[in-house]
Amino acid sequence: MKIIQENRDDCFLLRIEGSLANEYLSDFDKDLRSAVASRKHIILDLVKLTFLTSSALSLFLRYNNMMRSENLFFILLGLQEDLKKIFEITQVDRHLTLCDDYAQAEKLIGGGGTPD
Numbered sequence: 001m002k003i004i005q006e007n008r009d010d011c012f013l014l015r016i017e018g019s020l021a022n023e024y025l026s027d028f029d030k031d032l033r034s035a036v037a038s039r040k041h042i043i044l045d046l047v048k049l050t051f052l053t054s055s056a057l058s059l060f061l062r063y064n065n066m067m068r069s070e071n072l073f074f075i076l077l078g079l080q081e082d083l084k085k086i087f088e089i090t091q092v093d094r095h096l097t098l099c100d101d102y103a104q105a106e107k108l109i110g111g112g113g114t115p116d
Helices: 024-036 056-067 081-089 102-110
Strands: 002-007 011-020 042-053 076-077 097-100
Touching: 002 024, 002 042, 024 042, 024 056, 042 056, 042 081, 042 102, 056 076, 076 102, 097 102
Parallel strands: 011 042, 042 076, 076 097
Antiparallel strands: 002 011
């Protein structure tokens, strides 16, 4: 797994490449805590994500709830079709904000709305 962090004006972007297997979740959790500390919207770019565990899904949900309580977006973008199916089957997609690309995520953030 490789994570590239980018602190932007309006959000904190994390690009995740490879696998989000259990052995990487501790490091990923640290990166997410750092992003939360920025007090900005968080965007996870998952275009190059190839695998994730149920523990990773749980982590997504936990941080999503944390960010919503602060009226900040926690956006996942660029999911591959096979991973999208996992989100749909587990109904996690009903609780997370999913975008196809960065432009769509920026439109959400820039729209002045709040996470539902």
